[in-house]
Amino acid sequence: MKDILIMILASFGAIFILSSSIGLLRKPDVYLRISVTAKASTLGIGLMLTSAALYFNDYSVTTRIVAIILFVFLTISIGGHLLARAAYFTKTPIWKGTKVDDLAGQYDEVTHELYSEKHNSSIKPEKDTSI
Amino acid sequence: MTKSLFLSNLILAIIWVMATGTLTEENFLFGFFISFTILWVITFKKEERKYFTVIPKLLAYIAFIFWEIIKANFQSLKESFYPKSKLEPAIVKVPLDAKTDVEISILSNIISLTPGTLIMDVSDDKKVVYVHVMHLLDKENFIKEIKLKFEKPLLELMR
Numbered sequence: 001m002k003d004i005l006i007m008i009l010a011s012f013g014a015i016f017i018l019s020s021s022i023g024l025l026r027k028p029d030v031y032l033r034i035s036v037t038a039k040a041s042t043l044g045i046g047l048m049l050t051s052a053a054l055y056f057n058d059y060s061v062t063t064r065i066v067a068i069i070l071f072v073f074l075t076i077s078i079g080g081h082l083l084a085r086a087a088y089f090t091k092t093p094i095w096k097g098t099k100v101d102d103l104a105g106q107y108d109e110v111t112h113e114l115y116s117e118k119h120n121s122s123i124k125p126e127k128d129t130s131i
Numbered sequence: 132m133t134k135s136l137f138l139s140n141l142i143l144a145i146i147w148v149m150a151t152g153t154l155t156e157e158n159f160l161f162g163f164f165i166s167f168t169i170l171w172v173i174t175f176k177k178e179e180r181k182y183f184t185v186i187p188k189l190l191a192y193i194a195f196i197f198w199e200i201i202k203a204n205f206q207s208l209k210e211s212f213y214p215k216s217k218l219e220p221a222i223v224k225v226p227l228d229a230k231t232d233v234e235i236s237i238l239s240n241i242i243s244l245t246p247g248t249l250i251m252d253v254s255d256d257k258k259v260v261y262v263h264v265m266h267l268l269d270k271e272n273f274i275k276e277i278k279l280k281f282e283k284p285l286l287e288l289m290r
Binding site: 015016019020022023026027028029031032034035036038039040042043044073074076077078080081084085088095097098099100101102103106113114115116 | 208220239240261
């Protein structure tokens with residue numbers, strides 16, 4: 001019974017990670033790619049680590065795994081935010097199908113300050129029509 | 132108030148573990164539950180009774196967040212195989228009701244972990260966040276949904 005549970009958890013984790021790598025290949029621009037990888041890997045890693053905890057069935061291993069899952073959940077969203085912000089500063093082209101872009105021109109060129117009201121600066125990525 | 136009640140709850144649970152003499156997780160949780168009930172019976176002040184509504188709400192919120200994360204993963208599993216024509220990405224400005232740094236960081240972490248959304252940045256005056264969405268159907272609806280689903284229960288817990 002435990003074996004079957006471990007198998008199910010580990011294979012679901014692998015499927016989630018596989019789907020995120022397929023998404024990485026198929027998405028048209030960098031922002032969608034960040035979004036897709038950041039999400040699928042959280043549960044993928046979580047399920048794989050849970051199956052490891054069930055396999056070892058040891059107190060010290062379980063506590064470490066809980067700590068790893070917690071830190072992965074905390075850091076993945078911060079990593080996604082930093083990557084997307086850096087991509088926006090360097091004006092990485094955005095996909096042409098993007099419906100709304102409220103962030104266009106909201107960053108200050110010099111101080112990199114982000115405004116909440118309407119602001120007009122040169123930091124706006126171009127629409128990429130080639131993809 | 133809430134902190135001191137939580138501490139006495141913890142101390143009572145430890146005393147329960149010491150008195151019964153078995154140090155296992157189940158016994159600790161059982162002791163915590165028993166001392167929670169005892170404190171619930173003996174506390175009368177109105178502002179102190181807030182503790183007993185906060186703890187179940189917190190547990191319910193954590194369960195809700197986990198459910199949302201699982202849903203997000205199944206959705207992105209499906210979306211990985213979508214053709215490009217079905218995508219409707221957008222970057223949306225969402226105004227914030229949360230004021231302090233802790234509230235904003237917890238909220239943006241939660242938004243980043245749930246279906247198809249990614250926090251791009253928080254504005255320097257802490258009034259709005261910019262969210263990247265994978266499927267935007269209606270802008271007003273999306274903002275309302277985020278505010279109702281994630282922000283309101285979080286602010287009720289924190290304040």
